[in-house]
Amino acid sequence: MPGALDRDVQREVVRLHLNGDDVETLVPVHKTLLEVLREDLGLTGTKHGCELGECGTCTVLVDGRPMLSCLLLPLQVEGRAVTTIEGLAEGPVDHPLQAAFTELAAAQCGYCTPGMLLAAKSLLDDNPKPSRVEIQEALAGNLCRCTGYLKIVEAVELAAGRMA
């Protein structure tokens, strides 16, 4: 297995529309989007729980769709709009989901929260008035060990109500 230091590792310039900014970076082609976001671009708000696509913690939005950044290579999303947790708020103003998560203590340890918020944003963008079951189904790929999920569902409902 070649280390990243290996001179033969292929590198490519990747362009992303990242949280509203046009970003260009040179990365080894085998590094995942998760690694590039966290290690090369300094966006550590995106977390990881398994790096095998099992837990949903590393969820980001690609053109508005929730995707697991640990299973994506940056070249696969070349030129597309990527939203991470750092891009969810409008400047100093929290997204209604962030406000609702805060108010209802839907974030305990907070580690699954970025992925959870982005998956929920995608849901509400598509379906502004989801039923409880639709929320549970949309977020079922995101694991949380602290909350028992209830406060998260309630926070999504609260935000949906306010955004309507």
Next chain:
Amino acid sequence: MSRELGSVGKSLPKVDAAAKVRGQAVYADDINLPRMLHCKILRAQAPHARILSIDTSAARRLPGVVAILTGADLPIRFGILPVSQDEAALEGDKVRYVGDPVAAVAAQDEETAAAACEAIKVEYEELKPVMTIAEALREAADEPIQEVLSKRRDNLHRLVSYEFGDLEGGFARAHLVREDVFFYQGNTHLPMEQHSAVATYVEGRVTLWSSTQVVHYVHRALSRVLELPMNRIRVVGAAHGGGFGGKTDPFAHELVVAKLAMVTGRPVKCTLTREEVFYAHRGRHPTLMWYRTGVDREGRITAMHVKTALDGGAYGSYGAASVFYTGTLQTVTYDVPAYKFEGARVYTNKAPCGPKRGHGTPQGRFGVELHLEKIAHDLGMDPIELKRRNFVKPFSRAVNWLRITSCGLEECTEKVLSASGYTSRERRPGRGLGFAISAYMSGAGTAIYWNDMPHSEVQLKVDRTGATVYCGAMDIGQGSDSVLAQIAAEELGLQPGDLRLVTADTDTTPVDLGSYSSRVTFMAGNACLEAARKMRNLLVEAVAERMGVADLEEIEVGEGRVGEFSFEEACVIASTRFGALSTTGSYKPPRIGGPFKGSGVGPSPAYSYSAAVVEVEADGRTGIVEVKRVWIAHDIGRAINPLLVIGQVEGSVYMGLGEALMEEQEYRKGLHKWPSMLEYKSPTFLETPPIETFLVETVDPEGPYGAKEAGQGPLLPVIPALNAAVFDALGVWIDEIPVTPEKVLRALESKAKGAEPRYGPKVFPEVPYPEPIKVEPPAPDDLRVGAELETAFPEGPRVR
């Protein structure tokens, strides 16, 4: 409480919520420092083997490799308990489970470090692995797993045996005596965040940022293993991505990155992979249990005898305490006049077990609740009625000397019974309701290492810029920082957001024993309360003097004001009057344990109480059990922040359901069967039912504002209540967890054949328990603690 409470009792957002919803909280793996090296640990691939040689030469030649450590570099053994110093940061002579750390590499990037680990050649002489409790009780085929510590030829780690009161007499006068055997499978914490630590070595001092529940214990272990005085080590708790007990031990990777930072002079980070997190473990002990209980005609317990055997995995960890916990807290819910407890913990070649949410007590609770259910059925009595008849009384003392203060068992029971409609429920096959209760400690009454110092210390600083609370407690997501802020805000008449908090940093915060044992609200809360009251008094005194008011009681503190001044003005007035303003508070629980050796595990200044009803749909054709709803009531003493308490209760119920239905740490041929999040099943949004939570406030005399714990107790009743609900639905007992469809079907088959309608262990193994320490029980109304209790027994142990 004469005055009305301001901040305390309000459902306020957590003080760290804004950072967490914006991805700005800095977890250990988010820390990136200039010239930082990445560390990977080579772990044993054999469950039990002697290390014949380690050859790192090829690995050292790889470009980008900066340093490699093996056991010889970190030879000093450590362990969380003074009696179990049986771990090494890197094992040099022998490995005891698949995943045991053997060597560590620091390299310029993670991939190079991983490649170097693969290039390290370790020659092993394999020994026969010991994978079950039964095997561990037999003489070892080759050698015991912990041969250095143990003089024994088997793999027994700890044995305890106690007898309180007249056991024989109790059984003799029983109307009915019943025996049952239960098994509680092991499971793991599965925090979303993988363990991670970053170390630097600057000016001869080590700084370690880690995902730990207890900076103080990591501090102690680093000092011991690195042979550095504690004043040259700083441990900082990074933002915490979930613990549940799994980050309460000091870990190999924390010691290794610190040593690598010293060796290389560069920052070093190690983040475990998810697979490694399964090996770090310290989770629930698989536990076999045997119960024998006598009851009179009215269902009142006359005597109880409990035997447990815990599968500890390869190292001690908290195990010497865990074994006690499987048999200690039964008596703080049920009035048992005569009680015998025998416990054993064995070593096996598996990832080490330790404390997971409930620490040893979920096993014992599972056993006692189902055992009493069965006794009630034998008597033809409603199980709830039988349990209620045996509930302990508030402000009483249990047969094993545990002191009970506030106790809301009756209120909790009443709440869940009426909310669930348990007594008037519709009975139909396939639908069932089950009920159970529990109790848990609000912090252990005894420190992990023997000392007489406070368990928690708080410093409070006020100056012209505002107020800051300093405390060593670690917020692991449960909201302990928010509780400290709410308490200080209450006393100083502020909002929690007005307080600045510095927590879990061994350089700047006074010692607190950390986030485990459900101790932070109770202990750090009391310390914070003391410091804040002292500060309030200083502010009031200075303001009264300025206002020319003689009676300090006339100065009101609240809504950001002290008397006729704003809080900021009051700070200026008090600083002018007294100089630098700093107050301290500390909390040490009274000595509660009874006058006998081994009484240190189980006592707590207060116990929380819970009751739960679980509703299931159980399909007799598929064996699938689906939880429809859970009603849970929790005696919190007082909810300092009801929103956060409910969060703890809901999280506990969820985690209990995971244990009851699907989670298991299982092994096959010496290997962990499913060290991944996909295969280790845990509940998702879809498997988690609606949970209705009721808070009961009994206002404990010793808790801060009357508060008790919430983080662990509510997990306990969920599991036996689920099994009782399965019996209610299908008429079969599943006497072990998890309750898988296969077990349900096998129990139904057994029932259909006219055999016992149950699935579970049939026998309890022969364990060489020692002769019991026989202890005279206290008078049930003897509530003496501390010096009063000690002077009452000047002759020492009160043993029959």
